[in-house]
Amino acid sequence: MTDRLSSTADGLSRAAELLRGGRLVAFGTETVYGLGGDATDPLAVARIFEAKKRPRFNPLISHFADADEAFRHVVPTASARILAERFWPGPLTLVLPRAADGAICDLAAAGLPTAAVRVPAEETALALLRAVGRPIAAPSANLSGAVSPSDADHVLEGLDGRIDAVLDTGPCAVGVESTILDLSGDTPRLLRPGGISVEDIEAVIGPVARVSASKTGQAPVAPGMLTSHYAPGLPVRLNAQSVEADEALLAFGSPLEGARVVWNLSETARLDEAASRLFAGLRYLDREGTRLGCRRIAVQPVPSTGLGLAILDRLGRAAAPRPAVQERSVA
Ligand code: AMP
Ligand code: MG
Numbered sequence: 001m002t003d004r005l006s007s008t009a010d011g012l013s014r015a016a017e018l019l020r021g022g023r024l025v026a027f028g029t030e031t032v033y034g035l036g037g038d039a040t041d042p043l044a045v046a047r048i049f050e051a052k053k054r055p056r057f058n059p060l061i062s063h064f065a066d067a068d069e070a071f072r073h074v075v076p077t078a079s080a081r082i083l084a085e086r087f088w089p090g091p092l093t094l095v096l097p098r099a100a101d102g103a104i105c106d107l108a109a110a111g112l113p114t115a116a117v118r119v120p121a122e123e124t125a126l127a128l129l130r131a132v133g134r135p136i137a138a139p140s141a142n143l144s145g146a147v148s149p150s151d152a153d154h155v156l157e158g159l160d161g162r163i164d165a166v167l168d169t170g171p172c173a174v175g176v177e178s179t180i181l182d183l184s185g186d187t188p189r190l191l192r193p194g195g196i197s198v199e200d201i202e203a204v205i206g207p208v209a210r211v212s213a214s215k216t217g218q219a220p221v222a223p224g225m226l227t228s229h230y231a232p233g234l235p236v237r238l239n240a241q242s243v244e245a246d247e248a249l250l251a252f253g254s255p256l257e258g259a260r261v262v263w264n265l266s267e268t269a270r271l272d273e274a275a276s277r278l279f280a281g282l283r284y285l286d287r288e289g290t291r292l293g294c295r296r297i298a299v300q301p302v303p304s305t306g307l308g309l310a311i312l313d314r315l316g317r318a319a320a321p322r323p324a325v326q327e328r329s330v331a
Contacts, residue, residue, distance in 0.1 A: 027166070
């Protein structure tokens with residue numbers, strides 16, 4: 001059962017309490033309803049993917065009460081500060097390098113060295129974000145592939161029983177998603193058109209490169225680019241039924257014997273736990289495996305149901321052939 005909370009002081013404090021406890025709460029923003037979860041807690045983020053039945057771990061937008069909060073977790077450029085001043089709170093998402101001491105977890109950033117941040121323009125949403133005091137990941141509050149919800153009824157149509165609560169803040173004012181602008185490279189790049197026009201952005205910071213979107217509503221990040229960020233240094237062997245002497249093991253459930261170093265995604269074979277430990281595990285095995293002279297990471301079978309699909313998608317990318325020059329992800 002999903003609670004419908006009203007946007008009263010009581011509703012807000014309940015919503016904040018749930019979010020701080022790692023639970024999922026959908027809430028209205030000026031764009032669409034977001035499915036909120038603590039972006040610093042990989043288990044909460046795993047539950048977002050599970051609730052949405054998303055077949056892959058794409059990076060999520062973290063939401064903040066104000067620019068100062070947001071810029072504690074990413075490294076703002078001069079343009080970022082100017083745009084924040086001009087358009088926040090509002091439907092503009094900025095992609096920036098993750099700060100070394102930022103708290104947005106790897107799963108929320110899909111292992112990328114950058115993170116997407118935004119300050120929404122909805123009073124109740126801002127009050128909620130202030131009350132929680134942590135980055136809140138919030139993709140649209142619908143099942144994967146369904147239309148974005150612009151009121152609480154839409155949210156419940158898709159997610160009733162799959163999330164803890166929806167904070168009913170009434171219908172959304174804008175109804176289209178935020179504009180996503182990547183400021184992490186040399187030139188600002190438009191990754192997704194949305195509530196703030198690129199012309200308005202250009203009037204403030206000068207030329208913005210348009211990246212042709214393959215599908216509406218999806219950031220056209222080149223798959224090759226993602227693959228290279230996603231790949232650990234050691235080759236990955238999927239579906240291992242046994243371990244060789246020079247392999248590190250990414251275990252799931254009861255671990256195979258004989259590996260030089262082991263990271264168990266979930267001893268009890270829970271998929272949400274496995275998802276929450278996936279990025280940390282790959283980094284650990286890459287580092288320790290290399291140190292111990294391993295040549296490969298063997299991966300035990302993971303079921304292809306529920307979150308298992310997204311885990312396998314991620315592992316499949318890690319096992320894919322590498323580009324010649326590999327860009328390593330953040331430590
Ligand atoms: P949604 O969560 O449905 O609002 O969609 C979030 C969008 O932001 C997706 O299209 C992501 O690919 C994009 N996004 C989030 N973080 C990043 C990032 N670090 N780099 C590029 N795109 C991002
Ligand atoms: Mg969506």
